[in-house]
Amino acid sequence: MEKLIQQLKEDTLQSDYAQKKLVFGEGKQNAKICMVGEAPGGDEEKQGRPFVGKAGKNLSSFLEAVGLKREEIYITNVVKFRPTNISPKTGKFVNRPPKKTEIAFFLPYLMKELALVQPEIIVTLGNVPLKAITGQESASIGDMHGEITKTKEGYQLFPLYHPAAIIYNRSLTETYDADLQILKKYLHM
Numbered sequence: 001m002e003k004l005i006q007q008l009k010e011d012t013l014q015s016d017y018a019q020k021k022l023v024f025g026e027g028k029q030n031a032k033i034c035m036v037g038e039a040p041g042g043d044e045e046k047q048g049r050p051f052v053g054k055a056g057k058n059l060s061s062f063l064e065a066v067g068l069k070r071e072e073i074y075i076t077n078v079v080k081f082r083p084t085n086i087s088p089k090t091g092k093f094v095n096r097p098p099k100k101t102e103i104a105f106f107l108p109y110l111m112k113e114l115a116l117v118q119p120e121i122i123v124t125l126g127n128v129p130l131k132a133i134t135g136q137e138s139a140s141i142g143d144m145h146g147e148i149t150k151t152k153e154g155y156q157l158f159p160l161y162h163p164a165a166i167i168y169n170r171s172l173t174e175t176y177d178a179d180l181q182i183l184k185k186y187l188h189m
Contacts, residue, residue, distance in 0.1 A: 001029065001116055008080065008109050015105060017081060021045055025076025025113055033068065033187065034119035035059070036110070037162065038128035039079035039098050050075050051163075058163030065177070066184040074117045078132045079106050098128060107132055114155065121148075122155050123183065126162030133157065146179035148186060158183055 005024055012018060023040040026049060035051075043053030051059045063070060079102050084093040110132065114122065124130040127141045133151060144159045151157050160179055166172050 001113070004109065004112050004116065012080075017102075017105070020081035021048070022080045023048055023050055023077065023082070024080060025050060025074060027070070027074035028072055029074070029116070030118055031072065031074040032120045033072075033123060034074045034076070034114060034117050034121070035123045035125060036129040036133065037075075037077045037125045039077050039095075039102075040082045041095050042082065042093070045082040050077055054164065054167060056163075058166060062160075062163055062180060065180045066187060068187070074119060076110065076113055078103055078110055078129050080109070103128065103132055111153070114153075120156060121186070122151070122157050124157065124159045126160075126165065130159045145175070146182050158186070 008024075009022065012020070012022060023044050027034075037051060040050060041053050043056070044050055059075075060070065063073070079098040082093075083096050083098045083102060085096045086092070087094045122133060124133055124141075127139070130141055130144065131137055131139045133155075134157070135152065139159075141159055141161055145161055147159070149157050149159075160183070161172055161176055166176050
């Protein structure tokens with residue numbers, strides 16, 4: 001993993017993203033489960049770790065619900081830096097979805113990262129990682145959540161709504177909880 005991180009650092013320095021602070025994946029090598037989000041947020045950028053902000057708190061609840069601890073999984077993002085815009089209201093940086101060019105730049109590194117971890121199952125958190133890993137622009141979390149499928153690389157894939165989704169849309173809580181129960185059954189087979 002260290003070689004991959006070093007290569008990514010070097011390649012990023014030669015790119016449009018040279019000034020960005022990178023946040024790498026972390027966790028257990030050869031983990032049974034790998035969780036993939038879209039990109040770090042502000043807290044993740046500050047701490048240099050994935051899923052430590054509000055979504056990280058929801059992630060901790062998610063892990064508890066399926067009987068896992070953070071140290072038992074590997075967690076990463078498609079894009080390795082915080083994509084931002086400047087808010088017209090506050091003049092401060094705010095999160096934005098990653099651009100296709102950003103996803104395209106980081107996707108080869110994500111796929112190498114997955115090949116090194118070799119998880120039994122990949123849990124995508126939201127549409128961005130689902131589309132990136134499947135390679136299908138038409139893939140939709142609304143259509144695919146809670147169902148186990150296979151990727152062209154042979155990984156078991158379990159799409160979930162992003163943990164932050166239930167912060168902004170409480171009506172997804174029941175769906176999210178039901179999906180977690182499906183995942184829990186699968187993990188304990």
